[in-house]
Amino acid sequence: MRWKFALPLVLFLGLMALLLCGLGLDMRDIPSAKIGEPVPTFNLPPVGSLPGLASKDLGHGQVVLVNVFASWCVSCRQEHPLLLALKQQGEVAIYGIDYKDEPAAATAWLNELGDPYSRIGDDHSGRVAINWGVYGVPETYVIGKDGKIAYKQIGPVTAEALRDKILPLVRKLRAAP
Amino acid sequence: MIPEIGHYAAILALAVALVQGTLPLIGAARGDRAWMAIGSSAAITLFLLVALAYGCLTWAHVVSDFSVVNVVENSHHDKPLLYKIAGVWGNHEGSLMLWSLILALYGAAVALFGGNLPASLRARVLGVQAWISIGFLLFMLLTSNPFLRLFPAPPDGNGLNPLLQDPGLAFHPPFLYLGYVGFSMAFAFAIAALIEGKVDPAWARWVRPWTLVAWCFLTIGITMGSWWAYYTLGWGGWWYWDPVENASLMPWLAGTALLHSAIVVEKRDTLKSWTILLAMLTFSLSLLGTFLVRSGVLTSVHAFAVDPKRGVFILGFLVFAVGGSLALYAWRAPSLKIGGLFQPISREGALVLNNLLLATLCGTVLLGTLYPLALDALTGQQVSVGPPYFNSVVIPLMVPLVGAMAVGPLMAWKRADLAGALARLKAAFALAAIAALVTFWTVYGGSLLPVLGMVLVVWLLLGSLIEFALRVRLFTVPLTQSVARAWHLPRSSWGMTIAHMGLGLTILGITISGTWSSDHLGVMRPGDTAHLGPYAFTLAGTAPVKGPNFTARQATFDVTRDGEPVAILHPETRHFTVPPMDTTKAAIRSSPFDDLYAVIGDADGHGGYAVRLYQKPLVSWIWLGGAAMMLGGALSLTDRRLRVGAPGRKRRPEADPHRPEADPHRPEADPHRPEAGPPRLQEA
Structure with a gap:
């Protein structure tokens, strides 16, 4: 009978031990834990006329970019011309994940600004993005030939990031066996 | 000089807190009245010292004394006075200072208004409170001292995060802290009761x-x-x-x-x-x-x-x-x-x-x-x-x-008749069912959450009203008599009805605004019009404006409904130089029926701007509901039953004699309280 009154204390001490561990961790580093890991398993329906996106579409000896975007996102608008230019060059395919967005709004947005994607998955609830470790939109992932995440750009893609990091990495990954 | 006075006051406060945390507790254990009484004077002294330290820190912020690290890191010459004062708690060190101040304020309140508490309970409560004060003062002095100096003093400070420069944010931390720290009272009373070994209805009346x-x-x-x-x-x-x-x-x-x-x-x-x-x-x-x-x-x-x-x-x-x-x-x-x-x-x-x-x-x-x-x-x-x-x-x-x-x-207390209670809620059942059908029909094919939300809203609002109507016997006695009964109801039952209905209003706002909002996200050029629900938003133009410590681009939206002007909205994108940061300032026209909400974003380089427009029906009820909950709590607090610290108050003549529990000074009013005093805990 008496022991149950000690239960809160035991639970609390467990919690404190957990928090002590927590202090040792550096949570402020933007998590890069997903890097080097295979993409999470997912299967997203299409947006508009483009095919949808699923984990089985990634890998298979192809290096691709996966760009998480939304029509309501202002920074996505900022990086959009760069993605369009990248598509024109044709160096690497760009797949899109439409994050917490209405498919109609996304279609209108792409009609207005141009469509850089060859596949778009509709992540209406944002749950798939959680598995990807998405912090906010936009984010851009470089996926290697083996279907593993090689790099993650947080925030809009800039000309510098594209020139200095993303494209060199894409070339390196493509050259790798 | 002034910051040193503040620093010194904070150290003295720590010493006083140590006294308050030990002597009264020892006094209570020994039954020594003089030692127990030290608690009250120590608590008041502690409050005065912490208030002095807090005042000194505020002074340093107001006059922009850039030889104080805390001011340099969080303030700037050009900052408006309001944010210089609010900036004191807008940072880690200062917010601890505010924590300690509020804690000391509650302690002083016990000392001043706790006259009707048993001396030993009061001494123990103050002792426990002092230990919390010791913890916070030590934390502040050892790891986060706001009074540290910087030499040589820089010419100007780093400024305050622009997101925090907003009246709503400036004033919500003190309220939050008054809440957080206020629970330390319940904590101190709980510890004191455990030490004392006595929990009785009187204890609950002091804690509530x-x-x-x-x-x-x-x-x-x-x-x-x-x-x-x-x-x-x-x-x-x-x-x-x-x-x-x-x-x-x-x-x-x-x-x-x-x-x-x-x-x-x-x-x-x-x-x-x-x-x-x-x-x-x-x-x-x-x-x-x-x-x-x-x-x-x-x-x-x-x-x-x-x-x-x-x-x-x-x-x-x-x-x-x-x-x-x-x-x-x-x-x-x-x-x-x-x-x-x-x-x-x-x-x-x-x-x-x-x-x-x-x-x-x-x-x-x-x-x-x-x-x-x-x-x-x-x-x-x-x-x-x-x-x-x-x-x-x-x-x-x-x-x-x-x-x-x-x-x-x-x-009813002890044993109730559930079927009877539910029978009295027949009307609420019926209307909730109607609300469910109407909502289901409106959102047909969509999510069922709005249906659930509306059922809860109708059930709760109507249920609360029915309970109140039964209490005042509305429709069973003449109306004037009902009004008289309502007037004489204990404030706590008014408080309960209002607070419960407040939650209903909040759920109403959440449900309606979450379901029937419309938005427009896209690029608009001056002259473009977007249609949201019954409204038309026209971007009239944009112009640069200058604020006290920022420059901004301000847009003008003319909002019309069926051709009639409704509102003019001026959203801004603000650029702060110290620290360099862009923020958006939404323009909102609030009304009980709906909010019109406009945000202007970046220029697209071709004369257009990214804009976000929303029309959110009933959204302000979310916060009105919160205000109603607070009002209900505050009304309840004025109930005679809960008045502490005012012993010997005369009975108000209009007090309802049939509600004996409304008077704390009649112990026989509580049939469950033994005459021989409160039950004592048996030592284990």
Whole structure:
């Protein structure tokens, strides 16, 4: 009978031990834990006329970019011309994940600004993005030939990031066996 | 010179707190009245010293004394005076200073208004309070001293984060702290009761008003915080399940449970050890919230100080305060006497159900907040737990909670007639069913959540009204008599009805604005028109404007409805130079019916601007509901039964003689209280 009154204390001490561990961790580093890991398993329906996106579409000896975007996102608008230019060059395919967005709004947005994607998955609830470790939109992932995440750009893609990091990495990954 | 006075006052305050934390406790143990009396004078001295230290820090901010590190880091010459004053608590060190000040204020309040407390209980409460003060003052002086000097002094400061330069944000931390720290009273009373070995209805009567004060402040603090997020962050959202928001929600949930369980202790002298535990947990959650926010263990947009050394200190303090109190609980609580018995179907049973659901809700929020941390510590995996989790666990718990809220007040103490109570809610049943059908028809094919929301709203609002109508015998006695009865009702029953209906209004706002909002996101050029619901938003143009410490681009939207002008909105994108940061200032036209919300974003380089426009029906009811909950709490606080510190008050002639529990000075009014004084705990 008496022991149950000690239960809160035991639970609390467990919690404190957990928090002590927590202090040792550096949570402020933007998590890069997903890097080097295979993409999470997912299967997203299409947006508009483009095919949808699923984990089985990634890998298979192809290096691709996966760009998480939304029509309501202002920074996505900022990086959009760069993605369009990248598509024109044709160096690497760009797949899109439409994050917490209405498919109609996304279609209108792409009609207005141009469509850089060859596949778009509709992540209406944002749950798939959680598995990807998405912090906010936009984010851009470089996926290697083996279907593993090689790099993650947080925030809009800039000309510098594209020139200095993303494209060199894409070339390196493509050259790798 | 002035900052040194402040620094010195803070150190003296620590010394006084040490005295207050030891002598009165020893005095209470020995039964020495003189030593016990030291507690009161020490508490008042402590308050004056902390207030002096706080005043000195404020002075340094107001005159922009850039030889003080804290001022350099958080202030700037050009900052408006309002934000120089509010900037004192807008940073880690200063917010600790405010914490200590409010803590000392509550201590002084016990000393001044606690005249009717038994001397030993008052001494012990003040002693426990002093230990919390010691913890915070030490924390401030050792790891986060706001009075440190800088030499040579720089010519100007770094400025305050522009997001924080907003009246809503400037004033919500003091309310939140008044709430958080206010729960330290319930905590101190709980510890004192455990030491004393006595929990009785009188104890509950002393604890309830303090809990109610804290709860009211926390309610208004959370409401203001949510409103701030709504209009500053520019997304039209009002709750993000951010760790810092959760940190304020958890003590609120536990505090709400405590308010209700204290009623049971007061009226029925039972549920004591649970109430004690709840009082300790509520304040512990406030401390945990502080730890989470201050230590950088969880990442959040709101967290402003990150320093592992501070984290270790707060963790140590938590172990000491919470661990110590729970150990005391484990030792003493088993011997608390079990009070009156009751059937599961009774007012007590309903309040226990309320407590179970609120505690589960609180535990669920805690789990969601700490889960990412636990997973990272155990497996190294990093996840984020967001709204999908919280929405899917909170809604199923809210449904029975709101369902029972309408029924509980209709139940009698000890043993109630559930069928009878439900029969009296027939009208609420019928209208809730109609609301369900109407909503279902409107959203046909969509989510069923709005249906659920509307059912809850109608059920709760109508249930509360029916309970009130039955109480004043509306329609069964002449109307004038009903009005007279309503006038003489105890304020606490008015408070309950208003607070319960406040929650109904909040759910109403959440449901309607969440379901029937319309938005337009896209590029607009001057002259373009966007249609949202019945409104047409026309971008008339943009112009540069200059604020006191920022430059901005201001857009003008003419909003019309059927060709009639409704509003002119001026959203801005602001550019602050110190520190360099862009913020968006949404323009909002609020009305009871709907909010019109406009945000202007970046230029697209071809004469157009990214804009976000929203029309959100009934959204302001979310916060009006919060204000109603606070008002209900405040009304309840004016109830004669809860008045403490005013002994010997004359009976008001209009007081209803048939409501004896409204008078605290008639112990015989409580049939469950033994004549021979409160039951004493048997020493184990």
